[in-house]
Amino acid sequence: MFGLETDIFLLLAFSILAACAFEFVNGFHDTANAVATVIYTNSLKPNIAVIWSGFMNFLGVFFGGIAVAMGIVNLLPVELLIDQNVYHSAAMVFALLLSAIIWNLGTWYFGLPSSSSHTLIGSILGVGLAFTFMPENSYGAGVNWSKAKELFMSLLTSPIFGFALAIIIMFIIRRTLSKPLREVVFSEPKKNQPPPIWIRAILITTCTLVSFFHGSNDGQKGVGLVMLILISIVPAHFAMDSSKNPVEMKSELIQIGQIVNRIDSTRLSISDRGHLQTIKDEIVGLTAQISKPLVDNQLPLEQRMNARRSLLLISRNMKTILDNGHANLGASDEAFLKNQSAGESGIRRYTDYAPDWVILMISLSLGLGTMVGWKRIVVTIGEKIGKQHLTYAQGASAELVAASTIGVSSYMGLPVSTTHVLSSGIAGSMVASKGVKNLQGGTIRNIVIAWILTLPVTMVLSGTLYVFFRWIL
Numbered sequence: 001m002f003g004l005e006t007d008i009f010l011l012l013a014f015s016i017l018a019a020c021a022f023e024f025v026n027g028f029h030d031t032a033n034a035v036a037t038v039i040y041t042n043s044l045k046p047n048i049a050v051i052w053s054g055f056m057n058f059l060g061v062f063f064g065g066i067a068v069a070m071g072i073v074n075l076l077p078v079e080l081l082i083d084q085n086v087y088h089s090a091a092m093v094f095a096l097l098l099s100a101i102i103w104n105l106g107t108w109y110f111g112l113p114s115s116s117s118h119t120l121i122g123s124i125l126g127v128g129l130a131f132t133f134m135p136e137n138s139y140g141a142g143v144n145w146s147k148a149k150e151l152f153m154s155l156l157t158s159p160i161f162g163f164a165l166a167i168i169i170m171f172i173i174r175r176t177l178s179k180p181l182r183e184v185v186f187s188e189p190k191k192n193q194p195p196p197i198w199i200r201a202i203l204i205t206t207c208t209l210v211s212f213f214h215g216s217n218d219g220q221k222g223v224g225l226v227m228l229i230l231i232s233i234v235p236a237h238f239a240m241d242s243s244k245n246p247v248e249m250k251s252e253l254i255q256i257g258q259i260v261n262r263i264d265s266t267r268l269s270i271s272d273r274g275h276l277q278t279i280k281d282e283i284v285g286l287t288a289q290i291s292k293p294l295v296d297n298q299l300p301l302e303q304r305m306n307a308r309r310s311l312l313l314i315s316r317n318m319k320t321i322l323d324n325g326h327a328n329l330g331a332s333d334e335a336f337l338k339n340q341s342a343g344e345s346g347i348r349r350y351t352d353y354a355p356d357w358v359i360l361m362i363s364l365s366l367g368l369g370t371m372v373g374w375k376r377i378v379v380t381i382g383e384k385i386g387k388q389h390l391t392y393a394q395g396a397s398a399e400l401v402a403a404s405t406i407g408v409s410s411y412m413g414l415p416v417s418t419t420h421v422l423s424s425g426i427a428g429s430m431v432a433s434k435g436v437k438n439l440q441g442g443t444i445r446n447i448v449i450a451w452i453l454t455l456p457v458t459m460v461l462s463g464t465l466y467v468f469f470r471w472i473l
Contacts, residue, residue, distance in 0.1 A: 008233065011090045015229045018097040020365040023222035025104045026116040027057065027369020034210040036422075037395030041189045043203040050371050053211040058367030060215020061223070062359055067413030068217055070352040072224030073231070075147050076124050077312075089232035091469030092131075096123035097225075099462035107450055115417035115454060120221050121151055122458030124228075130463035134470075146320070154414040159424040159451075162401045166428030169397040185393040186433075199392045206399035213406035214418045215366060221415055222362040223354050230358075231308075236301035239308040241353040245297040246290045246307065249347055256314065256340060256347075257283045259333045267326050275317040286310040308351050315341045315348050394433065398425035420451060 034056075035049040044052070100123040104116055128143035174182060185199060194200055230238040240246070260280060265273050289307060290299070299307055319341045321327050322334060329337070340346035402422040409416035 008086055011086070012229070012233045015090065015093045015097065015233060016226060016361075018094075018101070019222060019225045019229055020361060022097060022101050022104070022120075022225065023219070023362050023365040024369035025101060025108070026218055026222065027054070027366045028108070028372050034207050034214060034399075034422075036426075037399050038203050038207045041199075041203055041392055041395050042192065042194045043200045044207070049207065053207065054367040054370035056208050056211035057215035057219060057370045058363045060212040060217075061219030061363040061366055062215075064213075064216025064220055064410055066220060066223060066352065066354045066359075068220035068410055068415050069224035069227060069354055071147065071151065071413050071415055072120065072124070072221050073227050073352075074312075075121065075144055075151065076128050076228065077144050086233060087473035088470060091466055091473050092127050093229050093232055094469050095130075095462045095466035096120075096127050096228075098465055099123040099126065099458050102461065103454065103458050107454075115155070115419045115451065116218055117221060117415045117417045118155060118451070118454040119458050120225065121148075121155070121415065122455040123462040125455075126459035126462030126464075127466045129459065130466045134467075144316075146316075151415060154409060154416055155420075158405055158409065158416045159420040162405055162421040162424040163428040163431075165401045165405070166397050166425040167432045169400060170393060170429055170432035173393050173397070185396075186391050188391055195392055199396075202396050203392065203399070206396055206403055209403035210399050210406070210418070210422070211370075213403055213410060215363070216410040217406050217416055218418055219362055219366045220410070222366060223359055226358045226362060227354055235305045235308075239304040239351070240299065241350050242298060243353075244350055246299050246350065247294065247297060249311075249350060250287060250290055252340060252347055253283050253287050253314075256318070256337065257287075259329065259337060260318075262333065263321070263327050263329065267328055268321070269324070269326070272321050272324055272326065275320050279314050279317045279321075282310040282313045286314075311347050311351050315346070391433070394426065394429035397429045397432075398422055401425035401428070 034053045035044075035046070038044040038049050039046050043049075100116075100119045103119045103122075125143055125148065132143065173185065177185065184196065189195060195203070227238070257280065260276060260283075263276060265276055268276060286307060289303060289310075318337050322337060327334065340348075342348060399422070402418065402425055405421045406416055406418055
């Protein structure tokens with residue numbers, strides 16, 4: 001495969017297998033978020049619910065785009081962490097994979113609906129921070145902090161939003177439905193008896209939406225994880241999208257150069273002047289690189305990582321200058337530069353990509369994982385968050401909150417915790433019914449503790465493992 005030496009091939013194969021295992025664990029860890037309400041309202045039998053949820057998770061990954069995946073890839077400036085020793089790259093991969101799997105399995109075993117998103121992001125940050133403080137590091141920060149801040153805000157606000165939105169939806173349902181309908185939707189399901197067909201249809205629809213959007217968000221994190229592995233261990237083959245002709249970026253680089261030359265550097269801060277000079281230097285170097293004769297319209301393997309580094313530096317520095325608001329450019333010039341920093345249509349389209357086989361592999365891993373191991377956390381969500389049995393209105397409200405929040409986050413390219421959004425939605429619906437006293441304090445406390453501990457624990461664990469693996473490999 002790619003002409004790799006046997007030991008490197010084995011490292012790559014093991015790493016990809018571990019990534020699939022993480023996504024498999026993510027599947028059965030997070031399945032409860034989609035199926036708990038349809039199971040506890042007798043809308044679907046458990047086996048049918050998890051199979052249907054698994055199928056929709058599969059479709060969600062496959063058709064959900066790669067914006068969230070690239071958010072994960074760009075969190076770690078992997079182009080800085082890669083050096084000539086491929087085992088250092090393997091140490092990074094093994095550390096973040098093992099720490100993520102260990103925490104996910106541990107919280108699943110105790111039936112805690114913790115966040116796979118927090119787990120993966122914490123593991124990546126731990127590796128980046130460990131690299132930052134290594135004596136041999138001459139590059140500076142091993143974490144893209146602007147991207148990290150963006151992800152933190154998404155993960156922090158989504159549970160609060162889910163809790164509040166569930167209360168609002170419950171209030172609207174109470175106010176808009178007639179008394180006979182309210183009595184039906186706010187009643188507890190009868191044992192082994194399915195709800196009225198229209199309620200059942202609503203609950204199955206919301207379950208379907210949560211499953212699909214879970215795939216489009218959490219599944220894309222697995223895609224991003226595999227791309228991190230491929231870029232780290234075999235950068236020559238995956239640093240750039242080989243399906244695109246690099247010569248085509250030349251005209252865009254020339255236009256970017258013309259626009260940045262119009263920026264009045266005297267109006268910029270000292271740091272932004274440095275960013276501006278970096279853009280100019282990288283454009284000159286990259287333009288010279290792609291102006292040389294290319295075989296089959298492809299950069300030589302040994303030059304692709306440098307080309308990736310140049311594209312990312314140009315993109316990130318442009319975004320920083322524009323965000324700081326002192327570029328003093330016309331609206332059309334500013335719009336062009338912003339478009340060039342986007343993954344789908346700008347110069348980032350050469351670096352922000354995922355092969356179809358990666359998306360299919362993660363789709364299968366998440367879909368299959370969804371079909372097993374679901375019961376522990378289903379019980380927590382269905383029985384232990386509130387003191388009363390889940391009503392039809394509560395189930396529909398929580399899943400509607402989860403589906404809408406995750407769907408919008410996926411569209412914006414932001415990772416969000418399916419677990420926390422739905423759990424907070426359930427809690428909000430319980431509070432809307434009978435106040436805060438309707439929550440089970442012990443379960444809420446355990447969920448909050450897991451939520452608070454996930455990031456620091458996985459960061460310490462992955463950072464420690466990274467240092468250890470760098471030492472032994």
